[in-house]
Each structure stands twice: as structure tokens, then as C-alpha cells.
Amino acid sequence: MSASTALGRGDLPDAWDSGDAAGIDPEHDRRVEELKPAGAGVAAFYDRAARGIAGAPDLAELKERHTRLLGRERGIVTGRLAGLPELSPEERRQSGRALNLIKRWLTELEAARRSALEREQESRSAQGLDVTLPGRKPWIGHRHVLAQIQEELLDLFHGLGYSVYVSPEVESDDYNFGKLNFPPDHPARDAHDTYWVDGGLLLRTHTSPGWVRAMEERQPPLRLVFPGRVFRAEQVDASHMDQFHQVDGLFVDRDVSMADLKATLNTFARSIYGRAVRTRLVPVYFPFVEPGAQLDVACVICDGSGRVRDARCPVCKGGGWIELLGAGMVHPNVFRAVGYDPEAVTGFAFGMGLERIAMMRWGIPEIRLFLENDLRFLNQF
Numbered sequence: 001m002s003a004s005t006a007l008g009r010g011d012l013p014d015a016w017d018s019g020d021a022a023g024i025d026p027e028h029d030r031r032v033e034e035l036k037p038a039g040a041g042v043a044a045f046y047d048r049a050a051r052g053i054a055g056a057p058d059l060a061e062l063k064e065r066h067t068r069l070l071g072r073e074r075g076i077v078t079g080r081l082a083g084l085p086e087l088s089p090e091e092r093r094q095s096g097r098a099l100n101l102i103k104r105w106l107t108e109l110e111a112a113r114r115s116a117l118e119r120e121q122e123s124r125s126a127q128g129l130d131v132t133l134p135g136r137k138p139w140i141g142h143r144h145v146l147a148q149i150q151e152e153l154l155d156l157f158h159g160l161g162y163s164v165y166v167s168p169e170v171e172s173d174d175y176n177f178g179k180l181n182f183p184p185d186h187p188a189r190d191a192h193d194t195y196w197v198d199g200g201l202l203l204r205t206h207t208s209p210g211w212v213r214a215m216e217e218r219q220p221p222l223r224l225v226f227p228g229r230v231f232r233a234e235q236v237d238a239s240h241m242d243q244f245h246q247v248d249g250l251f252v253d254r255d256v257s258m259a260d261l262k263a264t265l266n267t268f269a270r271s272i273y274g275r276a277v278r279t280r281l282v283p284v285y286f287p288f289v290e291p292g293a294q295l296d297v298a299c300v301i302c303d304g305s306g307r308v309r310d311a312r313c314p315v316c317k318g319g320g321w322i323e324l325l326g327a328g329m330v331h332p333n334v335f336r337a338v339g340y341d342p343e344a345v346t347g348f349a350f351g352m353g354l355e356r357i358a359m360m361r362w363g364i365p366e367i368r369l370f371l372e373n374d375l376r377f378l379n380q381f
């Protein structure tokens, strides 16, 4: 073999020798012998190249070694083949034969080694175990923001002597509307507002049916809170969902007054928005209370001024107040419906939406975020 096509063991790294070429090619020793007439260097080169292919530890390294030997641009064997035309016809015949044998055999070895490595990789992933991967930290979740605020509210009312009463999400018309003094033609009973279920049942539109159930089961005094999910046939947008969460409260005893209601609601508002928060009760109509009211708190964003940096406050829309919840003295007709004597007992009730309270407190602009399961949102709480 002439200078331009000469090959030797030294063209390749010593470390390649550790591969077991005979292990993947039973013909290995015979092939090395067959190359010896072309020169001892050529045979030694092939021996080391074949060991290098057989010993490639992974697919990436195999590709690297294959490129070094047979790559189109810089492969050693490829380069020597390209030099053949410069040789005399006799040299060209002998070197050409050896180089082409080397190319063919190394190509076979590479294919054999590659499929062996691929099989190993498949069986590792089939067992689901790759001990070389870094460990994964166990993933610890936390309670949803609404569950957190519900817990906080129940805790607060527990401190005021209230117990929790849980009632069904599927209700009868009678419990959801009739016994709560809704007139038969009240618009809330319309199919546009309420999800009706077969058999005259419906998905409760508020947690207030719980009052009726509790009062039918128990005698006064009662001091209860009613947490749960409620449903309305709403067009979903940034501030309306077709399901949300409420907490109702009910206090029934002798001589319960509006002053008791006011004190309870102020305690609640201060615990949520801080001691300094200002509140007001505004008369509002609800069928199940008389008189009915809504509790407003001074806007926490503009401190009740209605203006932020010389512009209208976006949260209270310039009004300076935010509606927090509905409340009132329990209507005598509700007491009559559950068998209480409205001359003997009085009571107050209130109801609030958890989403609304959370949105006000943290400035959350979009009610749909609560149900979207987007961790970028949930992880903030």
C-alpha cells in the first residue's frame, strides 16, 4: 500500500482496543488475517476499528466512531478510497480491494452494534427504569385557593359559635324556592336561570335550601353555616360562571335583632379586610328575608375615594363601595314553612360568594381562572 492509502493502528485511539470485536463478529480473526497481504498496518487498523465499533458504549458514541471511520467528509477509510486514483494500476488493485473489504465489514459491524444498543435502550425504557437519570423530587400540592378561603371563613364562624351543615347539590323546587318564599312566578325559577334535572329536581341555585333542611330537623336556637357549590344557567364571562361557591349563615333564636346581624357582619368584614375597613348596609330585596340588605365595604383599592391616580377606580367603578354579601332578617313565611312560630323566634341570615371574596381580596380579574387548573395561577396562593 502506498503512502496516500497507508493505514495503521495509530490512526485510531488506543482506547478502542477494549471492544470485543469477536463478540459481535465470529469471523473477526479470519478477516484480520485476510487483510494481512495488504500490509500489517492495514490489518492492525481494521482490528482496532472493529473493536472500536464493537465497544461503542451508546448510540451517540457509535455514530461518532462510525463518522470517524466512514463519514462522507472526514472518514479515514473514505479519505483513503478517494486517494486510489493517484496510484499505479497494481497498487490500486491491491489497496482498493482491502479498503472496500474494510468499508463493507465496518458497515456490517456498525449495523449489528446499533441494533444491539437500540434493543438495550428499549428494554430499559420498557422496565420504566433508567438508573442514570437524575432523581425526581416528590411533588407536594396544596389546597385550592377557594378551599383555602372557605376554610378560613368556616374557621372564623366557628369562632363565633357556628357549626357546619352540608346539604345536597341536587334539590327539589320546594326546598330551593317554595319554602324560601319565592313566589311561583319568580324569574329565578325560569329554565333560563336554573338547571333543571329530570323528575322536577334542579341543581341548587344557592346554599339557602340548607336552612330549610336544618330548621325542619332541629329546634332553635340554631347557629349554622352552609358551605357548598351552587349552579346557575349563566352566560360564562370574566365575572360570571355557571357554577360557583357560597357560604350561607343562619342564626335563629329568641330576640335576634338587626343589630346582631350588623355586629356579626362587621366582625366578618374586619377579619377579611382588616380592622380599619368601613362598611354599610344597603336595603335590597330577597324573597327569603325581610328586611333584606347587602353589605358593602369601602373599596380596598381606592380606600373608598372612587379614584386611583386621578382616574376612575377600576374595581369599584368610581363608586367607592364594593358589594360583599347579601343578608337580612329571616322572612316569617320561611319560619312558617318549616313549622317555626314567627311570633316566638326571630333570626338573621347571610350569604356570600367565595369567588367574589377571593377576587376582591387578591385583585383576581377573571372568575374562570378558579376552574382552569392552570398551575401558574394556582401556585400563587
Ligand SMILES: [Zn+2]
Pocket (backbone or CB within 6 Å): 299, 300, 301, 302, 303, 304, 305, 306, 307, 313, 314, 315, 316, 317, 318, 320, 321
Ligand atoms: Zn375603588
